[in-house]
Structure formats: structure tokens, C-alpha cells
Amino acid sequence: MSLTEQDTTGDGPPVDVWEEAHNSAEFQQLRTRLRRFVFPMTALFLLWYLLYVLLADYAHGFMSTKVVGNINIGLIFGLLQFVSTFVITGLYVRYANRQLDPIAEKIREDLDGVVK
């Protein structure tokens, strides 16, 4: 059966299977763990990016300060955006593999027999 065109009143599983799964302690834990990671992290990287854009936009003097040779603060901050993107990616993958995937897999196994 397709995911999106199914008829909830038809011969599918009773709707409360989903309600039940949704209310289960396991699912709530999965949901909390996901949101606890992705929301603060999104806020963090967006603020850090915005700070960088605003500095590059309005603090030309500061960003143009030379640190070593021709390397200035602007370039270092720009490269740090690359570093932070790579680091956040790595942190998320580790978190998802350890904290999210095992619970999701268990719920999936429990439900796969009941629903399609």
C-alpha cells in the first residue's frame, strides 16, 4: 500500500495503532532525543552564520585585521564556518548512530508486522 494515498477509513490498520505507537514511552524518548539535538544545534549554527555574515557586512575593519602574513580575521572566520559545518555534521552522525537509530529500529521492528 502506498504511504500517501491510503484511506484511513478503509481496510488499513485501525488508526489507534499509530496513536498508541506515538504515545509509547519509547517513541516519546526518540522524539525528545531528536528534538533536543537538532533544534539547539540549528539555532547555534544559524546564529554563528548570521554573526559571520553581519561581521563581514558591517565590521570591515575588524575582519580586515591581519593575523599572520596575508591571512586576516575574515578569512579565519570564513574557514571556521567550514570547520564548524564539518564538526556539526560529524557530531550529528555520531549522535544519530548511537542515540536515535537503535530506538527507531526497535519501534520499526515492532510496528512492521502490524502496519504497512
Place this chain on the structure above:
Amino acid sequence: MINLAAGVEGSNPVLNISIFGVFVAITLVIVFRASRNTKTASDYYAAGRAFTGPQNGIAIAGDYLSAASFLGIAGAIAVYGYDGFLYSIGFLVAWLVALLLVAELLRNTGKFTMGDVLAFRMRQRPVRAAAATSTLAVSFFYLLAQMAGAGILVSLLLGISSSVGQAVVISVVGVVMIFYVLVGGMKGTTWVQIIKAALLIAGAFVMTVWVLGKYGFNLSSLFGGAVDRAGSGGDKLLNPGARYGLNGTSKIDFLSLGIALVLGTAGLPHVLMRFYTVPTAKDARKSVVWAIALIGIFYLFTLVLGYGAAALVGKDKILKAPGGENSAAPLLAQELGGPVLLGFIAAVAFATILAVVAGLTITASASFAHDVYANVIKKGKVDDPDAEVKVARITALVIGAVAIAGGILAKDQNVAFLVALAFAVAASANLPTILYSLFWKRFNTQGALWSIYGGLGITIVLIIFSPAVSGTTKSMIKGVDFHWFPLQNPGLVSIPLSFFLGWLGTVLSKEHNQDKYAEMEVRSLTGVGAEKATPH
């Protein structure tokens, strides 16, 4: 008919065309092989969901690193220095939105299109029609930008300056692209993107090492070289502000662009659709990780290439070449490796346009066939399983024809403006709806419609009345002035307004489907019942 006057001095058009011809020949063979297994809708739209995470990640990089980001960013760095670098940062950081908030949940809830996710717990027909409208709008602007870019490349690299000659080349590119999509479907398109990404990244890597080698692998010396070459005031190349620091309005414009770039990526329909080509959400995650790594490394290469072009070729020569700042990377290739490297880079640039346009065409055709034809017109009751794919193929043909015509007409338009417009529409019309749909329990049909149509409408109106369209010497329409919106990029206004409209439309409507929300959230987080790979 085709006037083979030299475009870039010292360029060899025959060599450029030959290398590109080899690329087309190899990819055509692969597309033919891929077509053998393309039978069902899942095969055609999502390559049977059989690509691995790393393969899909490379294909995403191939889809994302368009001619605008390769030629455009390297050129902007060569000419404006630091301000060009800012683009690449926005384009890269944007992938975190896709990784953390969108990719996996989307893979678990949908089948082929963005409309699938939105329609999950809302009224199917209006929401799918809206999703298809914005998908087609974003694809159209993006497509036009790529095809216009092809026109510039033609004059730059093949030395074809007559408008008939350019039209012929744009048509050839368009016909090859249509052939890829019709015959190979998503599988063929994906392989074209993978090959292109590998060639592009390898080419950029070789040039980066070459440039750095000339400066003793010392970034600071390279910058010094760029500053010296630029002469008096060359220091500005290393500091922000050369392009956007002119006055208060241009600074706000830059902020607006920065926001559209970081929020646009996760709303680009051709990027979203790529997440359906892998078997599980975990593979979607791996795809994004690979994409972030490749795209990040590539943008670091363009930093070196941009300053390398400024140092070794020089700003004056770049601006005088046909194609202006877009010619920085090709000119650098010629400076380093002569006509052969230039020919290779030219062929890669053409392959880039071909691959990106194919990706856009298959996305737009899938959205029309799956959302509009199968679910809005046929109300989800398509009897013949082949009918939907047939409609998708016809749509691809039409879109291909529109792209060719648009590319011929738009060849003198500003490419960066069209790309920015596509990102602004994606960030305004698509992203708020996707995020609300995945994370906000209360969200409903009216909210989705207000956010999509509102976001799309506001963005397009602000663009029409912006200085990008009229009122300045660089505007699209010259000689008239009907602009009242001060910014080139509408993102700063249109994105918050779309989020607001999505919220307002939702709270003003009583509709709320608690059961479907519970089901959607369980499915999106766990992958229960998600579409599986088709075995072949």
C-alpha cells in the same frame, strides 16, 4: 553557420568540443545501460531507490555544484576577492538545514516529490497543486539560469559569438539533456551527475594543487601574489566589502542574500528529490554527509582558484574576456595547462550544465506527473501503472523545449540574479511549509496554501519591482524604472513573511488531523513502512 572565431585567446574550439563529445559519448552508453531496468514509476523517478548513500552524495554534489557555483564563485573571488568567498559559505552551511531537519524525515514520509510530504496529513488536491506550482516555479528559474549560463559558456569557450551559432549549441545541449532524462530516467540522470561531479572535483583539485605549488604551498604567498597583481588598492581583495560594502542598501542586500542562500538549499525540489533515490533514511543521512564533505572541499578549492586567477591571470584580463568574471576559472586553466587543460575545464563546465539541467527537468516532470496528473487530475486513481510515467516523459519533453527556448531568449540575462531568485523562492515558498509539516502538530491545509502561494507571490512581486528588473544600468529591462523595492534579493522580507503566513493561515483554520499527525510523526522518525528499494 557557426562562426569559429576564438573566444578566449589561445583556446582551441575543436579540442574543447572533442573533449565534451567524449564525455557525452561515455555518459550516453551508461544512460542506455541504466535504461534497461527503468520500468516502473519508482524506477523512473527514484532510480528504484537503489543508490547507496555515498553514490547519492556524489550525485547531490554533481547536482548542486552548478556552473554558477563553479565559474561564478571562482570569478567573483578573482574580481571582488573576499566577497565572492561569502557565497560559498552560505551555499555550504545551508546543508546543515538539510542534514538536521529535512533529509531523513522527508525520505521516511514521501515517495517521489515534495508534495508527498505535504499531502500526508492535509487535503491532497489543493496542497499537491500548490507544491507542484512552487516546484515548477523554482525549477523554471533555476533552469533558465543554467541555460543562460550555457549561452555565456558557448561564446566564452567555443568562440561562437553569432546568435544563430549560440542558439544551435544551446539546442544541442538541450536535446542531449532531454535524451538523458527520457531514456535513463533518474538512474541515468544520477550517473551523469556522479561522473560529472568526479570530473569537476578532480579538475578543480589538480588546478588547486598546481596554483598552490606555484606559491610554495603557502596560502599567504598566494594572497600576496593576488594583491601585487591587482596593483594599488589590491589589499581590498583580501577584505570584505569590495562588492557589497558600497552603501547601506547594498549591505542590507547582502544580508538578504545570505539568508536566502542558507535557507534556500533545503527547499530546492531537485535536491529534495535526490533523497528518494536511496533505500533508507540512514542512507539519506550518509548522502548528505558525503555531499557536505565534497561540496565543502570543492568550495575550498574555488577559494584557491579564485585568488589564483587574480594572481596569475589578473583582474583586468578576466573582465575584458568574453563572459567577464565567469571566465576566471577557464582563463586560469589556460594559464596553467594551456589549451588541453582549458579544453578539459570547458568540457566539465558543459557537463555541469547538462547534469544540473537534467536533474531539474526530471524533478519538474515528476512533480507534474505525480502531483498534478496522478493525484489532482486523476484523484489518485491512475488505472494504467505506465500512464503516470508516460505523462512524466511527455512533461520532460515539454520542459526541455521550454528550457531550450528560454535559454536562447535569456542568454543575455544576469545568471546570478536568476539563481538568487530560485533560492529566494525555495526558501520562501518551500522551506516554511516543509518544516511546519514535519515538526508542527497544528499545521494544516490552509497554512500550507498561504505559505506556499503567499511566499511565491511575495517573492515574485518583490523581484519584479526590484532594481534587478528595472531602474539601474545593470537591470534586466533597460530604459524604464518602475522599481520601488530597494533590494536585489527579496529573502529578508519574503522568508519571514512566508513563515508568518503559514502560521496565520493555520491558526485561522479549524482543521486539525491528530491521528494523521501521530502516524506521520511515527513514520518520519522511525521509517516504518517507508518505501523500499526495488530489487532487480
